Amino acid sequence: MSAKAVAQSYWTKELEEELEELGIREKWLFTTNAADRPFSGSEEEAMEFVEKNRSEKLYDHDCYNQCKQKGCGKLYVADGNWKLCYPHCMWKVPVTVPGFGDVNYPTICPSSPEHGHAFCKSHCMMAKAAGYPSELRLFLEAEGCR
Numbered sequence: 001m002s003a004k005a006v007a008q009s010y011w012t013k014e015l016e017e018e019l020e021e022l023g024i025r026e027k028w029l030f031t032t033n034a035a036d037r038p039f040s041g042s043e044e045e046a047m048e049f050v051e052k053n054r055s056e057k058l059y060d061h062d063c064y065n066q067c068k069q070k071g072c073g074k075l076y077v078a079d080g081n082w083k084l085c086y087p088h089c090m091w092k093v094p095v096t097v098p099g100f101g102d103v104n105y106p107t108i109c110p111s112s113p114e115h116g117h118a119f120c121k122s123h124c125m126m127a128k129a130a131g132y133p134s135e136l137r138l139f140l141e142a143e144g145c146r
């Protein structure tokens, strides 16, 4: 069995369980021609439906003190913005998200680096003004990386 087939089976089962928990597993009509019929659509549309519902409420659980202390109901996980291959500027910047208080987010400039450089255009200029090379290899050597 291929990895792709295993992954597909996993997601199909997950989707079935999510639809079951929402009480619509038997109601959802899997079709590529759903028109405007409620509780119908492709597998991908069903996943979008489940995600939209899940993003608006908590999973049922026994909420203990530790759960509350860790931010149950107030903690948001935003994942998938950047994948491992996404190059970003190496300049350290404070990151805030209005309305979210403290965020645990990488404190780096999200702009793309200039080709062959460690930083984005504006941070290249700031590095040079501070007396540091902005070329990736030269910058890493200056910082003791080989």
Ligand SMILES: [Zn+2]
Binding pocket: 061, 062, 063, 064, 067, 068, 072, 073
């Ligand atoms: Zn909780």
Ligand SMILES: [Zn+2]
Binding pocket: 089, 090, 091, 109, 110, 111, 119, 120, 121, 122, 123
């Ligand atoms: Zn930058």
